[in-house]
Amino acid sequence: MGCFSPELWLRQLLSGPGLGLAAALLLLVLCLRARRTRRPGEPPLIKGWLPYFGEALKLAKDPIGFMATLQKQYGDTFTLLLGGKYITFILDPFQYQPVIKNQKLSFRIFSNKIVTRVFDVKKLIMDDKMNDELHTSYQFLQGKHLDSLMENTMQSLRQVFEPQLLKTTSWDTADLFKFCSSVIFETTFTSLHGNYLADDRKTFITELRDDLSKFDDKFPQLVSGMPIELLRNIKSIRMKLKKHLTTENLAKIQGWSEIIQRRQDTLEKYYTPEDIEIGAHHLSFLWASVTNTTSAMFWTMYYLLRHPEAMAVLRDEIDHLLQSTGQKKGPGLSIHLTREQLDSLIYLESTILEALRLCTVSGIFRFVQEDLTLHLETQDYRLRKGDFVGIFPPALHYDPEVFEAPEEFRFDRFIEDGKKKTTFYKRGKKLKHYVIPFGFGISKCPGRFLAFVEIKQLLVILLTYFDLEIISDKPAALNFSRVLLGVPYPDCDVSFRYKVKS
Numbered sequence: 001m002g003c004f005s006p007e008l009w010l011r012q013l014l015s016g017p018g019l020g021l022a023a024a025l026l027l028l029v030l031c032l033r034a035r036r037t038r039r040p041g042e043p044p045l046i047k048g049w050l051p052y053f054g055e056a057l058k059l060a061k062d063p064i065g066f067m068a069t070l071q072k073q074y075g076d077t078f079t080l081l082l083g084g085k086y087i088t089f090i091l092d093p094f095q096y097q098p099v100i101k102n103q104k105l106s107f108r109i110f111s112n113k114i115v116t117r118v119f120d121v122k123k124l125i126m127d128d129k130m131n132d133e134l135h136t137s138y139q140f141l142q143g144k145h146l147d148s149l150m151e152n153t154m155q156s157l158r159q160v161f162e163p164q165l166l167k168t169t170s171w172d173t174a175d176l177f178k179f180c181s182s183v184i185f186e187t188t189f190t191s192l193h194g195n196y197l198a199d200d201r202k203t204f205i206t207e208l209r210d211d212l213s214k215f216d217d218k219f220p221q222l223v224s225g226m227p228i229e230l231l232r233n234i235k236s237i238r239m240k241l242k243k244h245l246t247t248e249n250l251a252k253i254q255g256w257s258e259i260i261q262r263r264q265d266t267l268e269k270y271y272t273p274e275d276i277e278i279g280a281h282h283l284s285f286l287w288a289s290v291t292n293t294t295s296a297m298f299w300t301m302y303y304l305l306r307h308p309e310a311m312a313v314l315r316d317e318i319d320h321l322l323q324s325t326g327q328k329k330g331p332g333l334s335i336h337l338t339r340e341q342l343d344s345l346i347y348l349e350s351t352i353l354e355a356l357r358l359c360t361v362s363g364i365f366r367f368v369q370e371d372l373t374l375h376l377e378t379q380d381y382r383l384r385k386g387d388f389v390g391i392f393p394p395a396l397h398y399d400p401e402v403f404e405a406p407e408e409f410r411f412d413r414f415i416e417d418g419k420k421k422t423t424f425y426k427r428g429k430k431l432k433h434y435v436i437p438f439g440f441g442i443s444k445c446p447g448r449f450l451a452f453v454e455i456k457q458l459l460v461i462l463l464t465y466f467d468l469e470i471i472s473d474k475p476a477a478l479n480f481s482r483v484l485l486g487v488p489y490p491d492c493d494v495s496f497r498y499k500v501k502s
């Protein structure tokens, strides 16, 4: 997609060697793209005044408010020019199904373009069979396989937190985003890939995390199609990351999870073992497993720290479960919860869901493979080959008809009469889907169960073993530099303090 951060695009292009290229590019697209007009049967067309970028600046500034304004003005279906791409947004949640079910609207073409651009994986586009086989590996993120991943996660969390528990009970201060990114990276990487065997394990993990974070900083530019050569040292950082994850280097890590084993077996069928592209595949999976989980963890913790009343209810809920399962805090990190027990923590789950409802600014996209008519309940729309169709979850998440006071954090929003609340209505009709942070249909995130389990386990540990308090007064806001690309990071870090409970 080419719509994510026009300011970054322009700034980068207009510095140094990008200047000539920028001028040529802008001239070309100005001529090519400005000419489109709305044809009969097509949705309202909104091009903005800026050629090529269209309304991308407004979207990047305030995506939720801007889309709400357009929805009021043009209705639930309209086509928007964003960074050279025409995207027809379908905002009525009852019309998601026709989009998801339409075979001519392709997720694979969309996602292959991104994976090729960002991670330099070339073979996916050419090899559908390999693509299918890699997708079957996602079964190892569910069911009984999830139980063993959950054990790995708990083991990794012990490794991270047991040294902390030996400390005295004095306060330590930390920055919340840095804290989440460090714990989630180490836990996720170790749970999925295993333990690095050499003595310098900690250094290896820290370097890998820092390199992934530098690479991820430039993710929006890479997605938008900016040549990696314009992004200073990102090409060499990407190469370094890929090399860490080649067959030879992965062999230095012990205890691969089933999913990593299956992916490696599949990749070895299609590549020679020494092919660096194997590392590129593992990099794309590592990136997917860590980035959104980190920001989801950040926002959940952030809201809990700012709402001590919610934190108190969660602590009670967890204490109650530990007591009822006969568990006491012993030396080290001795508590152990099964998946069913974690699932029974309904206030914990509601809190995470509420943070995701408030903070998901991703888009769900499909590529229009040929000119077609999309049949919606209310109307038919003509769509053009080469355009995209998009679902924008915040339009649903912030709909006051569905969620009362939608901009407020209410940790118990998904609880009713002491049980999980799963009924939400619009226009008097029950909604099948009301919170969609993980995408939809074929592109639905395969890691969603693991993400929930990991965040829950981490919160159980933090709330059971630590006192936690926010220090920063300044509220954090969503940073929209990666709008439409998942759960955004905060615009600033937030300091908090923690100490082992006495």
Ligand code: HEM
Pocket (backbone or CB within 6 Å): 111, 141, 285, 288, 289, 290, 292, 293, 296, 362, 363, 364, 365, 437, 438, 439, 440, 442, 443, 444, 445, 446, 447, 448, 450, 451, 452, 486, 487
């Ligand atoms: C709270 C955390 C997470 C969120 C909000 C999230 C969100 C998403 C979304 C929205 C998509 C679909 C993208 C699209 O439609 O273009 C996606 C795809 C994906 N996610 Fe997640 N994700 C999370 C955690 C994870 C974890 C923990 C893993 C792996 C263990 C993972 C692995 C993947 C993979 C492999 C895909 C690509 C699927 C495909 O190509 O079909 N995600 N995620």
